[in-house]
Amino acid sequence: MASVKLRERKNSDGSISLYLDIYTYYKDRDGNRHNRRRYEFLDECKQLKATNPAERAENKNRYNHAKDIRNKKEAEILARRHDLVLQDKQEIYFKEFCQTFLDEYTKLNKKNVRATICHFFNYLQSKKIPETIFCNELTPKECEQYLQYLENAFNGETVETYFRLFKKIVKAAHKNGFMNSDVSQDVVCKKGTPAKKDILDFEEIAQFAQTPCPNKEVKRAFLFSCYTGLRWVDVNALQWKNVQDGRLKMVQAKTKHPIDNKMHQTALQLLGNPQKPSDNVFTLPSHAGANKDLKKWCMRAGITKNITWHCARHSFGTNLIFHGETDVNSQQIIRP
Numbered sequence: 001m002a003s004v005k006l007r008e009r010k011n012s013d014g015s016i017s018l019y020l021d022i023y024t025y026y027k028d029r030d031g032n033r034h035n036r037r038r039y040e041f042l043d044e045c046k047q048l049k050a051t052n053p054a055e056r057a058e059n060k061n062r063y064n065h066a067k068d069i070r071n072k073k074e075a076e077i078l079a080r081r082h083d084l085v086l087q088d089k090q091e092i093y094f095k096e097f098c099q100t101f102l103d104e105y106t107k108l109n110k111k112n113v114r115a116t117i118c119h120f121f122n123y124l125q126s127k128k129i130p131e132t133i134f135c136n137e138l139t140p141k142e143c144e145q146y147l148q149y150l151e152n153a154f155n156g157e158t159v160e161t162y163f164r165l166f167k168k169i170v171k172a173a174h175k176n177g178f179m180n181s182d183v184s185q186d187v188v189c190k191k192g193t194p195a196k197k198d199i200l201d202f203e204e205i206a207q208f209a210q211t212p213c214p215n216k217e218v219k220r221a222f223l224f225s226c227y228t229g230l231r232w233v234d235v236n237a238l239q240w241k242n243v244q245d246g247r248l249k250m251v252q253a254k255t256k257h258p259i260d261n262k263m264h265q266t267a268l269q270l271l272g273n274p275q276k277p278s279d280n281v282f283t284l285p286s287h288a289g290a291n292k293d294l295k296k297w298c299m300r301a302g303i304t305k306n307i308t309w310h311c312a313r314h315s316f317g318t319n320l321i322f323h324g325e326t327d328v329n330s331q332q333i334i335r336p
Contacts, residue, residue: 004074006066014049018042018066024077038130040073042066076139094135095121097178101169108233108254109165116165123149135178138170143184163189198305199315200226211301215293220270221282222294225312227267232309236284241277 005021020040045066050056098117105113121131123146146166150159170184200208205226213219221235230238233253242250246268248261271281284290291308298307305311 004070004077006070008047016047018045018047018063020070020073022073022077036132038132039128041128042069043127045069092135092178093131094133094138094173095131097135097173098169101172112161113165113169116162116169119150119153119162120146120166135173136180138173138179138183140183140187143167143170143187147187147189157191160189160191163187198307198311200303200305200307200311201315204301204303204305205315207301207303208297211297213293213297213300215285215290217283218285218290218293219297220272221284221290222297222309222312224267224270224282225309226315227264227270228261229313229316231313232287232290235282236280236287238281239277240275240279240281243271243274243281 003023005023007019007021009017009019011017019042022038022040024036045062047059047062048055050059098120102110102113102117124131124133126149127145129142143166147159147163150162154162167184167187170179171182173179174182205223208219209223213222224230225232225235228235228248230248231252231254234250237253238250242248243263246263248259248263248267251258275281285293287309294307294309298305
């Protein structure tokens with residue numbers, strides 16, 4: 001039978017840590033029983049080395065709170081034991097489900113999904129919660145505390161991005177029968193304020209152009225992005241068939257919106273001599289490798305701003321709007 005015991009551990013400083021000794025079991029598809037034991041420390045209920053009545057009263061309140069947590073946890077476990085319909089599917093580790101979700105994920109933000117999962121298990125480690133947590137053991141409290149962990153670790157839109165993807169994973173686990181309910185549904189993350197992104201003005205772009213870069217292809221492609229506004233994923237996949245009669249014609253990978261823009265003369269010069277229609281215009285390293293070269297290039301050029309590849313797109317839009325050369329909605333260059 002499943003059980004939850006409240007136990008104590010003396011610390012070297014005279015305080016006493018309280019933790020839950022959780023014993024559960026599950027049966028596999030062949031009917032074999034597997035025992036499982038894990039510990040959950042209750043940091044908020046830690047007993048102080050009391051030296052006065054006030055501290056002793058505080059310890060008593062904390063101990064009573066720990067007993068309430070124990071009773072609630074045991075009730076949750078016993079309730080799950082009686083769920084005979086979904087029990088077989090729910091006895092799967094959440095980490096295993098996350099890996100399956102990641103393997104089957106095909107959208108372009110897959111690296112963000114991978115980071116979301118990684119940060120969640122870093123959170124579990126920080127709370128001394130075993131990674132071997134079952135899908136049906138995930139609770140709203142864990143979701144709330146993971147959100148707090150993200151808020152302490154990141155700024156701007158990053159928190160909202162990671163937690164939105166985490167909720168997507170939990171929702172998928174519930175939808176596929178690995179959880180009784182979507183435990184993250186009522187945990188709300190306020191949309192973060194976008195972090196201010198650095199841009200390059202025309203003088204700084206010229207400064208870059210005059211400075212050698214560790215990778216000539218990275219230099220050529222980045223400057224091309226500065227004059228066309230292409231994202232990394234688009235400039236990396238750009239082929240010669242997308243360049244026709246001085247115009248840039250392609251479907252953007254992120255938004256799926258087509259573009260048909262007249263290119264700036266500088267962008268045309270950066271292209272070089274045409275090759276086969278199916279050949280890539282630029283031969284680039286990985287996204288991480290390109291940004292690494294970009295940082296070295298910044299140092300050589302004496303640019304102290306935090307420049308990433310996406311800054312080229314922001315620089316393109318900001319510079320053209322500032323100089324009155326583009327329609328912000330269509331991104332169509334009016335004057336080359």
